[in-house]
Amino acid sequence: MRPYLSIFKMNFKGELQYRGKAISGVMTQVFWGFLNIYLYIACLQNTSVDGFSISQMASYIWLGQAFFAIRFIMMGKKIGKNIENGNICYHFVRPLNIYSQWFCQTFGEKLSSVLLRFPPIIILGLLLPAGLGLSLPVSVPAFLLFLIGLILGLCMSVTISMFAVYLTFKTLSKRGSSSIVNTITGLFSGMVIPLPLMPQAIQNVVNYLPFRFITDLPFRIYIGNVGITEGAIFLAIGFAWLIVLIIIGKLLIRSALKKTVIQGG
Amino acid sequence: MASIIDFQDICKNFKVPLRAKGKFSTLKNFFFRKHKTIKALKHVSFQVEEGDIVGYIGPNGAGKSTTIKIMSGILNPTTGSCTIDGFVPWQDRKKFVRSIGVVFGQRSQLWWDVPVMDSFELLRDIYKIPQQEFENTLNLLNEALGLEELLNRPLRQLSLGQKMKCELAGSLLHRPKILFLDEPTIGLDAVTKLAVRDFIKFINKQWHTTIILTTHDMSDIEALTNQIILIGKGQILYKGSFDEIKNKYSSTKIISIEFAQEYDEISLDGYQTISHERKFATIKNLPDKEFHIKDFVNQISKKYEVIDFQVDMISVDEILAQLYKEYGLVER
Numbered sequence: 001m002r003p004y005l006s007i008f009k010m011n012f013k014g015e016l017q018y019r020g021k022a023i024s025g026v027m028t029q030v031f032w033g034f035l036n037i038y039l040y041i042a043c044l045q046n047t048s049v050d051g052f053s054i055s056q057m058a059s060y061i062w063l064g065q066a067f068f069a070i071r072f073i074m075m076g077k078k079i080g081k082n083i084e085n086g087n088i089c090y091h092f093v094r095p096l097n098i099y100s101q102w103f104c105q106t107f108g109e110k111l112s113s114v115l116l117r118f119p120p121i122i123i124l125g126l127l128l129p130a131g132l133g134l135s136l137p138v139s140v141p142a143f144l145l146f147l148i149g150l151i152l153g154l155c156m157s158v159t160i161s162m163f164a165v166y167l168t169f170k171t172l173s174k175r176g177s178s179s180i181v182n183t184i185t186g187l188f189s190g191m192v193i194p195l196p197l198m199p200q201a202i203q204n205v206v207n208y209l210p211f212r213f214i215t216d217l218p219f220r221i222y223i224g225n226v227g228i229t230e231g232a233i234f235l236a237i238g239f240a241w242l243i244v245l246i247i248i249g250k251l252l253i254r255s256a257l258k259k260t261v262i263q264g265g
Numbered sequence: 266m267a268s269i270i271d272f273q274d275i276c277k278n279f280k281v282p283l284r285a286k287g288k289f290s291t292l293k294n295f296f297f298r299k300h301k302t303i304k305a306l307k308h309v310s311f312q313v314e315e316g317d318i319v320g321y322i323g324p325n326g327a328g329k330s331t332t333i334k335i336m337s338g339i340l341n342p343t344t345g346s347c348t349i350d351g352f353v354p355w356q357d358r359k360k361f362v363r364s365i366g367v368v369f370g371q372r373s374q375l376w377w378d379v380p381v382m383d384s385f386e387l388l389r390d391i392y393k394i395p396q397q398e399f400e401n402t403l404n405l406l407n408e409a410l411g412l413e414e415l416l417n418r419p420l421r422q423l424s425l426g427q428k429m430k431c432e433l434a435g436s437l438l439h440r441p442k443i444l445f446l447d448e449p450t451i452g453l454d455a456v457t458k459l460a461v462r463d464f465i466k467f468i469n470k471q472w473h474t475t476i477i478l479t480t481h482d483m484s485d486i487e488a489l490t491n492q493i494i495l496i497g498k499g500q501i502l503y504k505g506s507f508d509e510i511k512n513k514y515s516s517t518k519i520i521s522i523e524f525a526q527e528y529d530e531i532s533l534d535g536y537q538t539i540s541h542e543r544k545f546a547t548i549k550n551l552p553d554k555e556f557h558i559k560d561f562v563n564q565i566s567k568k569y570e571v572i573d574f575q576v577d578m579i580s581v582d583e584i585l586a587q588l589y590k591e592y593g594l595v596e597r
Binding site: 002003005006007010013014017085086087089090092093094095096097258 | 369
């Protein structure tokens with residue numbers, strides 16, 4: 001465990017250095033937050049859709065902006081770069097499991113970019129008037145469940161990023177691979193259109209796909225759109241998905257490694 | 266005694282897509298793709314004994330790096346078997362890599378944006394090196410390479426030479442039994458090159474580390490080892506002593522001549538013209554003719570009016586160039 005923990009720490013610290021990046025990220029997120037909220041206020045005309053009220057929608061969007069870094073699928077930036085330029089060969093000469101090594105690397109980077117970005121947006125959201133800003137969680141149990149959901153979301157996001165790594169391995173293009181995975185994730189995790197606003201038939205499917213556990217589920221627990229019991233059941237489903245996806249990811253990476261070709265020299 | 270590296274009949278093929286040419290070729294390539302098999306290694310076998318330094322040389326694209334990558338467990342060979350220190354590299358990769366260190370001269374294993382020491386500490390954790398042992402090793406490497414001032418600076422601020430020193434140290438922290446160096450002196454200045462060579466020798470003596478070294482710089486080989494393996498087009502062409510090859514070719518002399526007037530042609534019995542331009546010419550003796558200064562002066566002064574001439578030994582690089590030519594390895 002120790003080696004993996006150290007890799008995590010190294011990447012966590014590494015990402016913390018990039019404060020400028022975080023600040024510009026926060027500004028973009030705030031802008032998008034307002035844009036989205038006014039858009040939906042205009043669309044919904046102060047009504048509610050299936051019990052999803054304007055103020056719940058505003059909270060949902062602010063949470064989404066605050067934890068955008070969880071949702072945004074990015075593999076550890078060094079992994080993509082190293083696959084492209086061939087430096088990846090050093091990852092193979094370490095006495096470590098390749099998948100776990102990359103998982104920790106991505107996890108470290110992701111966690112620090114989340115921690116750098118969410119506090120200012122949450123504070124701003126809480127300061128805004130109700131209906132436009134972020135409301136407090138519906139209850140203490142809901143808040144605790146929300147926190148567990150966030151951890152699941154973080155793990156799920158990293159796990160899905162590993163599929164982008166796999167695609168990069170296959171195609172040698174980190175940009176293309178990330179975009180594909182990002183588009184799918186964005187649509188099904190409720191970050192493009194909040195899932196409660198989707199037609200019921202689509203919701204019935206999307207609710208059980210792994211993507212919604214990244215952000216949609218914890219946010220809906222927070223705003224009370226998903227109850228405590230229902231939330232707990234869904235969290236269990238989410239953790240089951242997580243294990244399945246990690247196993248599939250590991251198998252895929254292992255099969256890809258057998259056909260490895262190192263670029264150049 | 267069993268060899269520490271036993272490479273048996275290894276072949277490695279790569280499949281590369283062929284691109285069609287002509288009209289609509291892009292479209293054709295998109296839908297139908299033909300593949301071509303490139304044989305990077307063809308039945309390569311060799312053994313290396315523990316504690317040896319072996320130079321692995323050959324022109325670009327000969328298969329040197331592929332061999333190193335197979336030996337370090339990064340690539341699977343297509344066929345053939347290989348045991349290194351009792352392991353099959355690509356099967357027991359996780360266990361195996363503890364006994365090897367690798368430096369790829371054109372790549373970096375250390376973290377770019379953190380102080381070198383942080384990278385070293387991470388490597389300590391990755392290899393689970395006990396703190397005391399880590400400190401001892403680091404002290405030793407420090408002394409040998411003069412790293413002291415570099416350790417607290419981020420890698421990105423270091424010069425190429427400083428970086429290479431750190432890379433070398435990084436690959437040796439876990440005291441590997443075998444060290445693979447893929448072009449460790451590439452791009453280094455003369456002083457650093459010497460320091461790196463001294464260090465390689467030092468490590469070999471100190472820890473009895475087996476070292477496999479690829480390089481294009483023949484002076485590296487001359488300074489470090491007498492054992493070479495020459496590879497070209499995926500095949501081993503020569504295994505054995507470097508001196509032997511040198512002796513074979515060292516009878517060749519390169520003679521540069523300045524004439525008093527321009528001649529249309531320079532022809533001397535037993536000599537071959539390498540270049541000839543106006544009043545200047547370079548010639549060499551043919552392999553079956555031994556060079557005698559008296560004979561040469563006699564011949565040339567009879568036929569031509571000479572102002573000056575200079576006789577040089579063939580350099581190691583030229584020997585290699587000749588070898589490559591002889592084996593048909595030079596692309597024209």
